[in-house]
Amino acid sequence: MITGYTGTAVRDAEQPLLEAGRGPELMAKAAYGLANAVAWRLRESGGTYGSSIVLLIGPGNNGGDALYAATLLLNRGVRATAVLVADRAHQEALTSFRLAGGRILKLDGRHEECLAVALSADLVIDGILGIGARGGLRGELAGFVERLAEHAPAVIACDLPSGLDADSGAVSGPLLAALETVTFGAIKTGLLLPPGEEFCGELSQIDLGLELGDAELRRLDEHDIVDHWPWPHRVDHKYSRGVLGVVAGSNAYPGAAHLALRGALSAGTGMIRYLGPADPPPEVVRGASTVAANRVQAWLVGPGVVEDEAQQRRCLDALRSGLPVVADAGALSLLPRELGPNIVLTPHAGELATLLSGLGDRTERTDVERQPLRHAKRAVELTGATVLLKGATTIVVGPDGQVYSQSEGTPWLATAGSGDTLAGIIGTLLASGVEPALAAAMAASVHGRAGVLASQGGPIAASDIATAVPRVLGELSCLA
Numbered sequence: 001m002i003t004g005y006t007g008t009a010v011r012d013a014e015q016p017l018l019e020a021g022r023g024p025e026l027m028a029k030a031a032y033g034l035a036n037a038v039a040w041r042l043r044e045s046g047g048t049y050g051s052s053i054v055l056l057i058g059p060g061n062n063g064g065d066a067l068y069a070a071t072l073l074l075n076r077g078v079r080a081t082a083v084l085v086a087d088r089a090h091q092e093a094l095t096s097f098r099l100a101g102g103r104i105l106k107l108d109g110r111h112e113e114c115l116a117v118a119l120s121a122d123l124v125i126d127g128i129l130g131i132g133a134r135g136g137l138r139g140e141l142a143g144f145v146e147r148l149a150e151h152a153p154a155v156i157a158c159d160l161p162s163g164l165d166a167d168s169g170a171v172s173g174p175l176l177a178a179l180e181t182v183t184f185g186a187i188k189t190g191l192l193l194p195p196g197e198e199f200c201g202e203l204s205q206i207d208l209g210l211e212l213g214d215a216e217l218r219r220l221d222e223h224d225i226v227d228h229w230p231w232p233h234r235v236d237h238k239y240s241r242g243v244l245g246v247v248a249g250s251n252a253y254p255g256a257a258h259l260a261l262r263g264a265l266s267a268g269t270g271m272i273r274y275l276g277p278a279d280p281p282p283e284v285v286r287g288a289s290t291v292a293a294n295r296v297q298a299w300l301v302g303p304g305v306v307e308d309e310a311q312q313r314r315c316l317d318a319l320r321s322g323l324p325v326v327a328d329a330g331a332l333s334l335l336p337r338e339l340g341p342n343i344v345l346t347p348h349a350g351e352l353a354t355l356l357s358g359l360g361d362r363t364e365r366t367d368v369e370r371q372p373l374r375h376a377k378r379a380v381e382l383t384g385a386t387v388l389l390k391g392a393t394t395i396v397v398g399p400d401g402q403v404y405s406q407s408e409g410t411p412w413l414a415t416a417g418s419g420d421t422l423a424g425i426i427g428t429l430l431a432s433g434v435e436p437a438l439a440a441a442m443a444a445s446v447h448g449r450a451g452v453l454a455s456q457g458g459p460i461a462a463s464d465i466a467t468a469v470p471r472v473l474g475e476l477s478c479l480a
């Protein structure tokens, strides 16, 4: 499992060590880790000796880390130039850099020269701002970084890409996209959240021996899925594995029902009872026409139910049943005022904006895209439900504050019906008794992996995702 911590949590954990006079030791560890990462990249592209790096150095300790790392690299035969982008820099680090033979330039009014130097380097080290940043890059510096970014240089970010908010992943102003981000003490939450995540490249973490509390955010890996997936036991039967009720599809939209059912079947449900006008596949049992008359362990409601009053009534009945429910698509505009934590809402950014606006918090789609975690948390606060916010990185927030961020997918997953399949997988897990936030996060992970497997780099249809899910689970089960 990957865990994410806020910049504030990292600062708090560092504080006792700083008070004990161990600041220089922490910085030395950070610099050593960064230097190794840079050396590794330089070796990959032809060798360290004689190669050149340019450091963009801001006013704080982030710049200090980069300068100390470069000092180590100068001693290994790397040529290094520091471009000082602020009116001050970490003095001790700058002195050791200079003494080791580093060249120093000031950005102040010399953009053309600094740009040319940066673009001629093998690697650029972004040491402008770290967790001490307040807002994005501004003024003259923002203009310089914007111009540099247009040339897409090879960048390694020191702790985090400068201008990215360490806690939220929000981006304001220009940013250098990194090949790799070498982060210190703990992975900051902003590096695992959109939109900032897209600028981080590969993540590597340098351990500083900090004592951190509970993580703010979790990202499940394949071992977590293996540990928590409801694998069937030899003595299980269809009822013991969980029965899922599905209210999906309408005369106008039968396809959504098919894809949701296929999603649920692909994840290994014990049994499905289907309510609606679509023709279900042979593995699915037709349920009684009212929600109350069906014995199930969980409900999946909403895909393709617009313009069908009978289906919409069933959605509402399921949402009021007290059972775990995954509410997708059309069900999101039918929500009763009171929802429990065992209801999983699965909006995309636009649907979340509509949901929040409907609850009195005027929100635009772009607001959600800029700060997805903040808005997903707000929806949990206002509804009491579990929220899965779909996107290239899918965020899940549970009512107890658990946050998951899953990013296994491929852009090809952005296709009609993909969400119906995801809802089906969540439904199967809920019916098996998996706790809602974990069910949603595992489903997002498996759905993403299935998308990648089905795609092989090319386009996919939503039904291809369902077809690939059993193979993904088969491969994961081998790790058990």
Ligand SMILES: NC(=O)C1=CN([C@@H]2O[C@H](COP(=O)(O)OP(=O)(O)OC[C@H]3O[C@@H](n4cnc5c(N)ncnc54)[C@H](OP(=O)(O)O)[C@@H]3O)[C@@H](O)[C@H]2O)[C@@H](O)CC1
Binding pocket: 014, 018, 023, 026, 027, 028, 030, 058, 059, 060, 061, 062, 063, 065, 128, 129, 130, 131, 132, 133, 134, 135, 136, 137, 138, 158, 159, 184, 208
């Ligand atoms: N603590 C430790 O033990 C360890 C910390 N480590 C390292 O330290 C980093 C944190 O260092 P830090 O606290 O000095 O903050 P950092 O981000 O370098 O700069 C803040 C300065 O920038 C300025 N500034 C702020 N926003 C701005 C903006 N938008 N645009 C322009 N300027 C802006 C602001 O100046 P002000 O505006 O207040 O005058 C402030 O002085 C951390 O990320 C990690 O790399 C590691 O070595 C491990 C041990």
Ligand SMILES: [K+]
Binding pocket: 062, 126, 127, 128, 129, 130, 157, 158, 159, 160, 161, 162
């Ligand atoms: K940085």
